[in-house]
Amino acid sequence: MRAVRDLLGQIKDAAALCEEDRLVRVNQAFRRLFGLHNPSPSLSELLAPVPEEIGRFEARRIHPLEPPLLLEGVLLPWRGKRRLLLLWERSSLEHQEKLDLMTRLAGEIAHELNNPLGGILLYGNLLKEDLPEESPLHQYIDKIIKLATRGRIIAKTILSLAHPEEGPRETLDLNVLLREMYDLVAEYRVLRQVEPVWELSPEPVLCRGIRSQIERVILNLLINAGEAMEGRGKLFLKTGKRDREVYFEIRDTGPGVPPSLRTRIFEPFFTTKKHGKGTGLGLSISYSIVTRHGGRIELEEARPRGAIFRVHLPALEYENEGTGSPHR
Ligand SMILES: Nc1ncnc2c1ncn2[C@@H]1O[C@H](COP(=O)(O)OP(=O)(O)OP(=O)(O)O)[C@@H](O)[C@H]1O
Ligand SMILES: [Mg+2]
Structure with missing residues (x-):
């Protein structure tokens, strides 16, 4: 959890870790943007529409006192059902700055995903080797290996955004x-x-x-x-x-x-x-x-x-x- 707190703390824009509609953790900028005091409300009380899919979105801020505000954001995968949500006022950030921020975050997330995926592949392959040839379980293990490989390719692609492969x-x-x-x-x-x-x-x-x-x-x-x-x-x-x-x-x-x-x-x-x-x-x-x-x-x-x-x-x-x- 410390890593998450550090990460959220470093982000200048409003950022929150959420699990479905629940806010698990938010940073200062997020509190400021929504005028939040404890206890935190759910995401659907703050944003309309609530983003559901990974990727970019636009939404309106719901605020008890302030007028509606158009926000842009990105929803990124975190561990399990958790998602990292980043929000900024439409065109309040310079384009390049926004690109840099997203690139850096994407890189960190991909890095976090790469290791567990490597483990899944390794143990999947070990299990496959030890399984009798006629076992019906091969089809499931093959699926696991295939999906984990796909995950790894995606994580590598994201990593290469921040650190393209080097060469002469x-x-x-x-x-x-x-x-x-x-x-x-x-x-x-x-x-x-x-x-x-x-x-x-x-x-x-x-x-x-x-x-x-x-x-x-x-x-x-x-x-x-x-x-x-x-x-x-x-x-x-x-x-x-x-x-x-x-x-x-x-x-x-x-x-x-x-x-x-x-x-x-x-x-x-x-x-x-x-x-x-x-x-x-x-x-x-x-x-x-x-x-x-x-x-x-x-x-x-x-x-x-x-x-x-x-x-x-x-x-x-x-x-x-x-x-x-x-x-x-
Ligand atoms: N030649 C093109 N003609 C029309 N639209 C394009 C063209 N190239 C890119 N785009 C638009 O730009 C978007 C972003 O392109 P980008 O290559 O970054 O991502 P993607 O192709 O959607 O996904 P990925 O490349 O990661 O598989 C595309 O989804 C599409 O809307
Ligand atoms: Mg493309």
């Missing part, structure tokens, strides 16, 4: 990376029937970076494009050089991103995909990788329809100037 910085040709990553996912369900249109620069498009990280960004964008088109349409893959930068561009013929969501899609856990389909981490991880490389991601509307995600990185020859090297 190499000279990379974006033409080559884009082709390789496309080949890797071309047979993936959402891309199998999509027609690729190549618009690669005839010259190599060189920059310096951590290969696995840049590959990750490309994969995230390719999969998003496929998912947005629901498996049908055209995928334009382009590379080039402009001023002191190189870029690659992934354009789809899906519905595009509505203007109201343009900045939100880069926030961790923001997803419009059905429950269990998307974790909302792809773009936030990509954003953090590209910024660490001294680059930026642009989002543009495609005509007549679709989204263009363009990633700029410092060109190889300018890489050592200014923002060229990854910040740590």
